[in-house]
Amino acid sequence: MLNRVKLLAAAVSVSVCAIAATPASATTVFFSGFETPIADTNNNGWDVINPLFEGWAVTAGPGIEVQKGNIGGANPYAGNQKIELDSDFAPDSNSAMAQSVNLAAGTYEFSFAYLGRTGDVNTNGIGYSIDTGVLADTLVTGVRSDGWEIISHIFTLDTAQTITMNFWASGTDDTRGGYLDNVQISAVPLPPAVLLFGAALGGLGWLGRRRKKAALTA
Ligand SMILES: [Ca+2]
Numbered sequence: 038m039l040n041r042v043k044l045l046a047a048a049v050s051v052s053v054c055a056i057a058a059t060p061a062s063a064t065t066v067f068f069s070g071f072e073t074p075i076a077d078t079n080n081n082g083w084d085v086i087n088p089l090f091e092g093w094a095v096t097a098g099p100g101i102e103v104q105k106g107n108i109g110g111a112n113p114y115a116g117n118q119k120i121e122l123d124s125d126f127a128p129d130s131n132s133a134m135a136q137s138v139n140l141a142a143g144t145y146e147f148s149f150a151y152l153g154r155t156g157d158v159n160t161n162g163i164g165y166s167i168d169t170g171v172l173a174d175t176l177v178t179g180v181r182s183d184g185w186e187i188i189s190h191i192f193t194l195d196t197a198q199t200i201t202m203n204f205w206a207s208g209t210d211d212t213r214g215g216y217l218d219n220v221q222i223s224a225v226p227l228p229p230a231v232l233l234f235g236a237a238l239g240g241l242g243w244l245g246r247r248r249k250k251a252a253l254t255a
Pocket residue numbers: 070071072113114115116117118119218219
């Protein structure tokens with residue numbers, strides 16, 4: 038029994054050192070901040086782009102509305118540009134976009150910044166999903182006064198896969214909707230040390246239970 042205790046203690050100590058030496062830092066594998074310069078054909082700080090902007094393909098509606106600075110009354114979450122998918126050219130302004138990324142097997146965090154443009158949650162919605170089978174259709178909505186919020190989902194791929202991110206304007210088709218910025222996918226490494234650490238803790242727990250039982254029966 039003494040040998041087993043020493044062995045477990047050693048394993049825990051090694052694991053703790055490994056975690057301290059190599060923190061599990063996320064690596065960005067995809068990023069779109071919508072900062073690609075626009076032609077600004079409207080000459081007032083915004084444009085509707087179709088069929089492609091920063092790798093995003095327009096899949097429905099008139100296009101991706103890119104806004105500079107505080108057009109629409111709100112600054113971008115980061116940088117100088119944000120986008121709106123309830124685009125322009127009423128009455129069919131709600132638009133959608135998609136982009137595919139090749140990912141290796143692993144665990145990832147998908148995130149983006151969202152802000153509702155108006156005071157009406159029924160017109161500010163943005164739907165999103167990740168094909169195929171990674172993330173079902175999900176809706177985010179809010180109002181301007183909520184401020185920018187970061188939406189985040191963790192997912193794991195058992196094998197390498199091409200995934201497709203989809204975003205679409207949801208709600209009243211009225212040229213005003215939700216803002217998007219900083220769409221990102223980060224690899225979340227699970228270092229072997231964490232697994233070893235977990236196994237060691239599990240082993241100690243098992244040992245503790247064994248000891249308790251032994252004491253009770255003694
Ligand atoms: Ca931006």
